[in-house]
Each structure stands twice: as structure tokens, then as C-alpha cells.
Amino acid sequence: MRSQITVNGETRPWQAVDVVRLLQAEGLDPARRGVAVAINGAVVPRHRWAETAVQPNDLIEIVKPFAGG
Amino acid sequence: MRSQITVNGETRPWQAVDVVRLLQAEGLDPARRGVAVAINGAVVPRHRWAETAVQPNDLIEIVKPFAGG
Amino acid sequence: MRSQITVNGETRPWQAVDVVRLLQAEGLDPARRGVAVAINGAVVPRHRWAETAVQPNDLIEIVKPFAGG
């Protein structure tokens, strides 16, 4: 069976990409302010996105700020 | 035009009767406890019912106690 | 016995004066703003002070505004 990853709770087929590519694949602009990424419960700082490879079975969270109280 | 009286806000043709008869005509038992009568704003004590004649145009109130707060 | 008048609750010997003179006798400046006078329960308007004679036994109130709530 093919490897998968989970992005914001949804499974995706795994591909050998770094975080920048992943965001692009998700239709997001990596240059955009306010976006943050965590892989397997650890934050990946923006300056390490390009050098961080997505591994099979990674649990990935991609977040941004919304209105809040 | 014939003379009238008003009993509890409703008009009735006047008849030459005393209060006892009036109550009977209204279907009430004059012996019953708790009934009181006023004619033209003045109470007619029970012991004077028999001697009190109803006059044309009299405004008559016939009351009794009800539940209240 | 000599006639008297009462000014603000204190008795004074009566003298044949008008209200202007009375105020002066009380050490007050009749031209001063804010003073009002009543004799025997009726206000004497400022413009009638000069023509209003003080009578024996008059009850006179001389008031002015103070701080209030």
C-alpha cells in the first residue's frame, strides 16, 4: 500500500517534497505571512521549511490566525 | 318607553318588586350566605331586602366572594 | 409696647421704612444680585421694594442662593 501523510486531519498520498512544496501543493503561498506549520507535534520554523522533508506517515498541521476572543 | 333597571351592568325591564323578589327573579336564593346587594352605590343590608323596593332606573349590584389574592 | 417685626425668625423693633431701607438696615446691599424678599408669605418683587412699606408685625424672609444638591 502507498505511503500517506495527514494534513490538517485529512490523509494525502505521500510525496517526497519539502514543506515549501507541500504548501504549494496545498495551494498555499509559502511567502504569505501568518502561516505556521507543525509536523508530528513539533513546530517547523519558517526558515527551515525548505530543508525539511515530508516523511511518510507525518502528521502535519498548517495553521493561520483567525478572529478570536 | 318602559322603565328599566340595570343589574350587574345588564339592563332589565323594571318590575315593582323588593330586593328579595329581585334575587329570586334573577334565579338566586335570598337565604344563601355570602350575597350582598347595592342599589345606586349604597349597600342594602340583608335585613332590609324585604322592605326595599326596586325603583325604575336603579343601578343594582349583586355580588359574592370569589377566590382572590 | 413698641411694635416689632420678624426678620428671618429674629424680632426687630419696627421702623417706618420700605424694603430697600430695611435691607440697608440689615447691612445688605439692595443692588446685589440673588437676594429675594417675602413679607407675610408673599414674595415682594425687587421692582416693588422701594414702594413697599414695612408694617408692624410683618414676618419677613430675606434669602439668597447657597450651594445645594
Place this chain on the structure above:
Amino acid sequence: MRSQITVNGETRPWQAVDVVRLLQAEGLDPARRGVAVAINGAVVPRHRWAETAVQPNDLIEIVKPFAGG
């Protein structure tokens, strides 16, 4: 220097006694209801008082119920 014990926060010279004797030495009746004893933070059940020897440097608490809220 002689060994000591602490009873309810007060130091006493140590003596080779069991808990029953200790209570008696403190002027208490070991048969009396409502008394409890702890040595070095551990409760000594009443049925073990006779067999429990007081050791040098023991921290001893002797308590009973009082009025309370």
C-alpha cells in the same frame, strides 16, 4: 549529648519506652478513647502501641478531636 525525641513540637529526653508508657509519661490515659499517635509521619494504630518502641530522634504527634467546623 543525650538523645532526644520531639512530642507535639516539644523536645524531651529520649527514654527506652513503648508508646503506652510514653502516653503515661505525658500524663495521658492510654485507654482513653479518641487519642491517636503518629511517629515520624506514620500513624501507629492503637493495637500496636504496646509493641512499638520509641526511638531516639522520633518525631511524635499525639492528637485528639476538638470542636471544629
Place this chain on the structure above:
Amino acid sequence: MTQTYQLAGRTFSSRLIMGTAGFPNQQLLLDALAASGADVATASIRRISLEGYAESLVDLLGEDYQLLPNTAGCETVRDAVLTAQLAREALETDWLKLELIGDRETLYPDVVQLVEAAEILVKDGFQVLPYCTDDPVVCRRLVEVGCVAVMPLGAPIGSGMGICNPTNIELICANSPVPVILDAGIGTASDAALAMELGCDAVMINSAVAKALDPVAMAGAMARAVEAGHLAHHAGRIPKKGYAEPSSPQLGLIGS
């Protein structure tokens, strides 16, 4: 255990006065009255109607309770006075709960007309118990014209809001030479207890019992609450403090 009190020259043991209106049925009315332990029950005076209840309120309660007729709904001195006189004739009592409504929305009394009507009825020989606002000056005026008690409202009739202004009720009680009966607004037991704690001599309750899901249980609750509040008032409560005060002894803690 609570002392008796005097009202219009009569002595009563219960400090709860019950209204009789709005109960689901007659049996619940009777059971709730019994559970309340009340000695006095109120009645209204209305035009007789042929379809009217077979049984008269006098026959139903007259033997067991001091009936207290009211002038509920009257909006003029004239109507209140005539209703009072008819009530006296119908119920053979000179006791009267005087109501003179000034506003149909709030059912608040019109105190100006109230004082006027009270004066007339006192002169006419009535024992007047006026339903009034929680205004200490109005209460004093009502006593001056000869009322045998005052019945200040805690909140709008039937609102169940309790006592909106405890300060005023306490002021009235502290200065009244006649019994103060808290009338209107009681919603539940703690409201009745509070009324008595403020110094009221009695509490008048109707809707809170009649409209409760279980009127008999609520009547029992009110009976206890009135006793509780009366006892507490005389027991001398502890003051309210902004800080804590330990109850258990502070010395002799282990390890200290």
C-alpha cells in the same frame, strides 16, 4: 416555636397569609391551605353569575379561616369604598385588604388615592390592611389615618421576583407601629424567609404557591420559610464581613 402575633386585635400563630386564587382545582386549594398552616385567607368580591361556582367560598373556607376580602382591581376611591362595603356585608367581617390599582401593567397601587380611601374606610369602621408601595413615608401616612397594618409590595404581583428593594422593607419594618405584611412578589421559600429576616411580621402569598408545579409542597415550604425567617430575625444573625474567620481552632496543628 415562633411567637404568636396580633393583627387587628386578633391573635394568630401562623405568620403566613394565603391567597386563594388561581389554584388548579379546589382540592389543591384546600390541601395547600392546610399545608401552609395559614389562619387567614383572602377573597375577592365579584358580581354574582348564574354559572358561578356551585359552592360559595364562604361555605368552603368560612369556618376554618379568617377571610380577608380585598378590593382587587378597583381603580377609583368610589369603587374601592363600595366594594369594601359590599365585602363587609357579604362576608360579615370588617377586615379589608384595600387595593387601589394605579396601573394595569404593574398593578402598583395609586398611593394618593389609597391614603384617601383608607381614611374613609377607617372612619366607616373597617380594619384596613392596605396593599401599598415600599415607601416608608406612605406607610407612615397609612398608619396615621388608622390602618391596622401595612402591606408593602416586594415586587409586582405575580412576578415572582422576590423583594426588589430590601432596604425599603427593612426601613418600613424598623419604624412601623403596626404589623408589616410583605405582599406581592414572593417567588420561592428564600424570598419569604428574607422578608421575615428584614423584620416583617407576616408574609402574604398567592401565585408562588397556587402556580407552583406542586402547590402543596410549596405551601409547606413557605410555612417553614416564614418560621425560619422569623426565628433568624430574632436570633441575631452574625454580621456580614468582607473577610474570612476560621471556625476550627487555629492552634495545635500537627507539624507546626
Place this chain on the structure above:
Amino acid sequence: MTQTYQLAGRTFSSRLIMGTAGFPNQQLLLDALAASGADVATASIRRISLEGYAESLVDLLGEDYQLLPNTAGCETVRDAVLTAQLAREALETDWLKLELIGDRETLYPDVVQLVEAAEILVKDGFQVLPYCTDDPVVCRRLVEVGCVAVMPLGAPIGSGMGICNPTNIELICANSPVPVILDAGIGTASDAALAMELGCDAVMINSAVAKALDPVAMAGAMARAVEAGHLAHHAGRIPKKGYAEPSSPQLGLIGS
């Protein structure tokens, strides 16, 4: 007339738990306890002193009341646990009112240590009744670790302020699988009635009775108030409305 209730597997008829501290003298303590009708009375555990009361609290109350020892004054888990174990030994009961004081000014509990100590003592076989804040989440945690009841405070101990936050007490009662006993803050009878109306299963009172001018009368007041509030809670009170609703019939007024 009020139903019995279960506490730690025992059935009681009175929903009033009495503290025993601070009474003017022993006779007033005994008389007030009798007047209160309480089945449960609290005790503290302190170092014995040779000058101590001749008579022991166990001899005085042990036969007639379920004694509930507390850990009043303890500020650490260690002291609270040892005091609890000594109490069990001294009073031969596994019941415990767990107090873990976090602040000497307010005598408020330290809820973090409280949960920790409760867990230890439950595992050690105690029936733990924790004195806690009016925090619904803390109460739930205390139940999760096995407490047989929760005792949220109404106001600071001995303050007589009553129930500062009825909303929280009502929330706790609405969701608690174990009995909720209002503890601390009660000043007078209406406070106790309110606690029960909010849904509490029982009320714990000490200073309000012991420090009243007449402790016996106040004890009687509290007994009635607790019954009144309990009955009222189950009787289904009328809703609070912002407007009036006449009790007497609106039709049939004279002159209308």
C-alpha cells in the same frame, strides 16, 4: 416531609450538617445541635494538651452524631494526609472533610493540592468530602478521583456573606453525580434556603449558628430553612417575570 438522602452509603433525614466550633459554651453547643436536628457534626484534630477540655468530643457527641473530622488549617498535602489518618484512628471513622487551605486571609482551598490529596486519601480507603471552590470543573475532577460528595463554598468561611455566586452553585448541582453540600458563607436562614433551592443536597453550617446571639434559635431557623429550600426546589417554583400577573379574577368588577 422532606425525603432522606444518601451520603457515603448512609441514609440521613436531616440535610443540615453542623459544625461544633466557637459556641459560647458546651451546653449551648448541645442544645443548638439538638435544635438543628442534624445527624452529622464536624470535628477538628489537634495536638492533645494536658490543659485540654476534661471531656472528649467523642464522649460528648460520638453516640448521637456521625462525627465528620476535618483537616482544617492544613496547607500541604502531607499534613492533610497525616491529619486525615490520625483522624481515622482517633474517631474510628473513614469519613473525612478534606480541607487544604491555600490562603490564610480568605481560607480558600488550594484546589490543585486538594485534588492531589483527595486522590491519595480515596486510594487509602477514606470517604472524602472535600471543601472546594465553586468551580464546576474542579468539582468534576474531585468526583473523578472518587470523592463521595463535594462541598463548594458559598463565601469565605465565617463571613456570613451568603452565596456570592449562585450561578456556579446551580451549575455544580445540575451536573454533580454525588451530593453537593454547600459549605461556608451561610449567614442566616434565607441563605440556607437559597442553597437548597439551587439544588444542593445539604448545607454545612457553623459560625452562623455558633456566633448568633441566640445559637439555639438560629439552629432551629436553619433546620426549617433547609427543609423549606429543599421542598421549594422540588415543588417547581414559578418563573421570575419582569411584569405583573393578577391573582384575583379580572372579570366581574362592580361598576364595570
Place this chain on the structure above:
Amino acid sequence: MTQTYQLAGRTFSSRLIMGTAGFPNQQLLLDALAASGADVATASIRRISLEGYAESLVDLLGEDYQLLPNTAGCETVRDAVLTAQLAREALETDWLKLELIGDRETLYPDVVQLVEAAEILVKDGFQVLPYCTDDPVVCRRLVEVGCVAVMPLGAPIGSGMGICNPTNIELICANSPVPVILDAGIGTASDAALAMELGCDAVMINSAVAKALDPVAMAGAMARAVEAGHLAHHAGRIPKKGYAEPSSPQLGLIGS
């Protein structure tokens, strides 16, 4: 930012009416009045005394403020009417804050005499603003006899208790065809804000400012509070709910 309002035919921007009595000194009075932003200031009428303040209140405030003389302390219709007429003469204004005291302890008005005096003074050409109880029926009567505003009390004068019965004040505001000015009882800023939120058109304050440790700061606080309450009243507040409602979005939590 808050709308102006009409009082007796004049338009004002500030909804705060200031009393002038009891300030530590004249400079603090002037500074506090300035900080309050008030357009209207009250005055009392008293017998002149030779030792009286050198400077007259008219000279001091007459140019900058609409002076509103009162009949404070009067206990009879006769004294109130004469005092009003003297005030009109002395201050050259037909504005009058009518006070008719019924009780020296509470300083509550005697509403029966108040209505009588108001009717006389309205016929005599005065713009009558009566200090009255929080009785909606009395307020309606005062409007019927021609008063240009009503000034119900929030609590006893100088007590600082705030608004003892918000329900009544809200009822009065909801039904009044003339401006409602909350008078007496205000203790601090939140009381003034509440008065406006209940629907009052203005608030009258004296002791809360004059007797504060820092009258000028408190005057500034009251100015803001009155604006805040007025804005809030018209902004349409959220309803009070017995439960929570999350503000932050509930979806999209991590790990969900």
C-alpha cells in the same frame, strides 16, 4: 458622540446634572464642575446671613451654568411653594427642583404633598422637576399635573447605595413621556452608567462627587460613565444568558 436632549424646552449636551453642596472648598467645586462637563447645577435657597459667603453662588456660577434651585428641606406644601417663589425671584429662573421631604431619617419625599405642590407650582408658571420615589404611578401623576421631568431616587440621598430597585427605574423610563433624571443614591461611576442603561435621560449627582477623596477625578469618572451608559442603552446590549457561548471559532482546532 452622545445625542443632546431637551429639558424644559432647552437643549443640553451633557446628561449629567451636578449638585454644588459639600465640596471641600470653592476651587474644588469649580474644578469638579468643569471636569463633569455639566450644563446644569443645583442651588438651595436659605436665609441670608451677614456672615454668609462673601461671594454669591449666582456670581460664581450664574454665567456658566443653568442654575436649578431646589426646595431641599421643606416639609410642607406651603414652605415649598414660598421657597420656590423666592428662588424664582432670587435666581430669575422658573426652573425648580421640587423637594418635599416626608421623613428626616431617609429624606424620602412625601409623594402625596409632592403631587399637590407640583400642581400649584405648575399653575404658577414653574418648570417643575420633582424629586420623587421610584413609584411609576406617582411619576405618571406628576407628569399629569404638568411636571417637565421626573427625578426618581435610586437610593437615600447621600447613601451611595446606587440604584436599589432597577426594575422600578426601568419601568418609569419605559413609560415616561418626559425626561427621567435619576436623583440621589449614586455612589460611583458604574451606578451612573447603570442608570443610563436603564433608560434614564440624565443623572443628578452631588455627594458622590463632592465627598469623594478626589472630587475632580470622580467628576471626570461620572462624565464618562453617563456617556457610556447612554451609548450602551442605545447600542442594544446582548441578552443575559445562563450559559456560555464561545467567541472564537469552534472548528479547525489542531489535533481534531
Place this chain on the structure above:
Amino acid sequence: MTQTYQLAGRTFSSRLIMGTAGFPNQQLLLDALAASGADVATASIRRISLEGYAESLVDLLGEDYQLLPNTAGCETVRDAVLTAQLAREALETDWLKLELIGDRETLYPDVVQLVEAAEILVKDGFQVLPYCTDDPVVCRRLVEVGCVAVMPLGAPIGSGMGICNPTNIELICANSPVPVILDAGIGTASDAALAMELGCDAVMINSAVAKALDPVAMAGAMARAVEAGHLAHHAGRIPKKGYAEPSSPQLGLIGS
């Protein structure tokens, strides 16, 4: 006119912290923020969604306001910590409003987990502002682990009930070495003024403004109310008295 205050080493002039959620539209959010005069605005952190708002909150508010991200909705220490770390990365700020929800009905915090998470995040370099209960002991614990402020709740989030327990808020303020920010429960302006009068350093508001019929007017009301309450707190209010105290002079009445 109100003094500035320090929060996490920064100085602010406005003592109002605004939430940004639940406004009818973005323009009303911006206008209300402007009307509120707030310097600090909160944000939540959620999973990005492709349909998400075109414009980011950072772009919208980042220039003009100190953004304060929260961990709203988190129910475990683990989720709260990770959400906090993502927030720091996304908003480039180490400020954090720490929320750890213990009950979805009341949205009350789980104070046991809250203290634990606060300790972790402080060690990780965050400026932690915890949303907590009105428990003075918990607030002290949160300060002991290094929180830069405490944010006790006045009532359940979004309930608009105001401040359910002013006694506790006052106790917390009296003893706190760090700023106290009243969070949750504010319904209208007088609630915000009261919070400041009790001694709070600031007030956090969201629903009361966002869900008002006119959010911009309510924002202006809150701005004034916070200033009013702050000024009043420092002006030294008059004490509350149970009796009246005349403001106008008592001597010199006519006819006396």
C-alpha cells in the same frame, strides 16, 4: 486622563482589550476596534482552509494592534502548548492568552491543567496571560509560575451576566503583583466600569461589542466605561451607608 499601564513590559494607554470574533462583517470589526481605542486585539489559531478569508488577520490588524493569540478550545496541555507554539511562529509574538477549557458547557478553564501548561510555556519563553477562574489562590499560583498577568472570568464566556462574584475579583486585585484583566462575562458598560472599580487593570471584551445591535456604539460605550471605572477606583468613592445624608445645608430654612 487615565494613567497608562504596563503589560508584559509594554506600556499601553487604553485599558480595554478587544476580541475580534463574531462581528457582523469586517468593516464593523475595524470601526468597532477604532471606536474602542484598544491597543491590543486577540486572535485564534486555526487550521488553514483553502476557502479561508482572502485577507489574513495579520495583514488586517497586525500594523495597528498588538495581537494577542489565544488557545481557545484547547482541552489538553499538549494541544494548548502546540497551539501556543504555532501562534508564536505565525504571529511572531511571544504573547499568549492561555485558555485551557475544562467544560464545553460553561467554557470554564481547567485550572489544574492551566497551571501545568502555564509553567511549561513560561519556561519556553512565552508571555503568558491565562484565562482563569475568579479563584484568588489559583491566580497566585499562576503568578508563582511566571504569568505576566491573570485574566479571571466575570461570568461564563458570552453570557453577558457581568461579574457574578465581585468579592472574588476584588480579592484578586487587592493581592495581585501582576495586572488583573477581567475576562469574559461583560454584558454592558456598567459591567466594565464595575470591573475597573473593583481594581482591575484592564478589561477584555468580545461578545458584548461584537454581538450588540450597534457594535461601534457599544465599543465607544466600553471605552468610556473602562476610563470611568478606572478614574472612580482611584478617586476614592464615598462609602455605602444604610441611611441618608443631606447634601443641601440644613440650617437657614424659611419659616424655621
